[in-house]
Amino acid sequence: MLTVDYDRLGVAPGDRLLDLGAGFGRHAFEAVRRGVHTVAVDLAADELRSCTATFAAMAGAGEIPPGTSATAARASALQLPFATGAFDRVIASEVLEHIDDDIAALAELARVLRPGGTLAVTVPGWLSEVLCWKLSDEYPAPAAPGGHVRIYTAVVLRNRLEAAGFEPLGVGHAHGLHTPYWWLRCAVGVRRDDHPLVRAYHRLLVWDITRRPALTRVADRLLSPVLGKSIVLYARRLPVSDRRHHDGHGRGTTDVAA
Numbered sequence: 001m002l003t004v005d006y007d008r009l010g011v012a013p014g015d016r017l018l019d020l021g022a023g024f025g026r027h028a029f030e031a032v033r034r035g036v037h038t039v040a041v042d043l044a045a046d047e048l049r050s051c052t053a054t055f056a057a058m059a060g061a062g063e064i065p066p067g068t069s070a071t072a073a074r075a076s077a078l079q080l081p082f083a084t085g086a087f088d089r090v091i092a093s094e095v096l097e098h099i100d101d102d103i104a105a106l107a108e109l110a111r112v113l114r115p116g117g118t119l120a121v122t123v124p125g126w127l128s129e130v131l132c133w134k135l136s137d138e139y140p141a142p143a144a145p146g147g148h149v150r151i152y153t154a155v156v157l158r159n160r161l162e163a164a165g166f167e168p169l170g171v172g173h174a175h176g177l178h179t180p181y182w183w184l185r186c187a188v189g190v191r192r193d194d195h196p197l198v199r200a201y202h203r204l205l206v207w208d209i210t211r212r213p214a215l216t217r218v219a220d221r222l223l224s225p226v227l228g229k230s231i232v233l234y235a236r237r238l239p240v241s242d243r244r245h246h247d248g249h250g251r252g253t254t255d256v257a258a
Contacts, residue, residue: 001209002030003093003174003230004120011036013065015088018112020077021095025051028070032058035065036089040072041080048072077105085114093122094230096157097148106164115239119166122232123152128179136186157233166235174230176223177216181205
């Protein structure tokens with residue numbers, strides 16, 4: 001289940017792509033299938049091991065085009081072990097909301113992305129996230145290790161990107177069917193996987209992901225602009241000569257906290 005639209009990102013065979021906060025690798029796997037040289041980066045060693053194992057399985061099954069590289073690396077978003085301008089495309093999916101210094105993380109992403117390269121950043125949608133925080137103290141909030149430390153509006157995220165040297169190109173919304181599921185989980189207890197309503201809704205989501213029936217695809221498309229679990233901003237790395245003047249601290253924006 002992808003959050004990023006690869007066509008909007010401009011992904012093409014032979015590109016070099018960084019998947020920051022790759023987790024178990026869902027975006028990285030799709031990039032590799034498209035013949036993109038991909039580096040999956042995360043801090044979670046277990047998830048990276050799983051990602052590496054899947055890369056190997058894909059290679060064994062002939063799912064990786066010849067000559068395409070697929071690697072995984074453990075690193076912090078604040079100090080990436082890559083040369084300046086090393087990548088043509090960058091994906092940072094559901095990661096910035098976990099990082100205390102998101103401005104520094106965006107500056108590092110700008111460093112490793114070549115001028116003219118494109119970036120896709122996804123964060124939890126504002127409405128979805130606000131209600132989750134209000135409904136449950138157990139939802140991944142600042143008190144929990146690895147929790148969400150802020151709630152973004154689209155304006156805040158756009159300003160952060162511009163301050164880091166990016167030109168926003170457009171916005172997308174994804175996973176409208178998933179937001180009510182998380183509201184339900186927060187209402188009955190985040191850890192209550194056994195709750196009958198949670199189990200029933202989970203079966204619906206699995207059916208949607210695996211079968212992609214027209215009914216749920218239309219419903220998700222209609223719900224996503226309002227209730228999307230994720231918001232996606234696409235941006236282009238500006239050459240230094242074209243960068244707008246910013247103070248580098250997201251001036252005029254505010255973080256929203258529950």
